[in-house]
Amino acid sequence: MKVKNWMAKDIITISPQASISAAVKLMHQHSIRHLPVVEDDSMQGLVTESNLRQYFFPSMVHELSTSDVMIVNPITVDPNASIDSAAQLIYKYKIGGLPVLEKRRLIGILTITDILAAFIELFGLLKESCRLDIILSEKGGTLDDVLRLIREMGGKVISVGVEAQTSKKKIYYIRLEKGDLSAIVQALEDEDHKVVSILD
16 A cells, blocks of 8 residues: 555645745645645745744734744655655654655655554454464465465455464464355364354
8 A cells, every 4th residue: 555545636725935924824724734834835834833933922923924833854855755654754753644755746645543544444344354373384374375275265355463482382363355264264274274253
């Protein structure tokens, strides 16, 4: 999943000469927390709701422009970057959003909400689904074997996660489209895989 498929493309921007009060008004009007500062199609900086708070004094609001308070070198992301790498940037730098730049031109913005939507889609969390938690057979079974068997039994896999209990013991969380799992569970156990739990 790439950033360009999940970013917001209709971007609200502001000029470097605009006042802080104009920036605040735009943010409230459009219910946004990140406001790119753009001039001549080039991004100059970023104003965020959190970095504006320190300037909420009557004298400052009227005297300062967005160029005085903007983040000059904000963390940005490429449109072809993966959602995973964008999520890592947001987590690492403790920020709420990333301007998306293509050759220094602003083409979108990606927020925590967009990333959350991408992961919800990836893991099928809003679909009717069920989950099998499985420990692979100690006789040499592989995850590919399990997934093939599930498909052969008519199961439709949405996503797969893994949790390492120890260096050798792993539990695989396999989310499937909702359906009767009894035949699939039996087939897996016949192959000596251990079905730890079934979540409907």
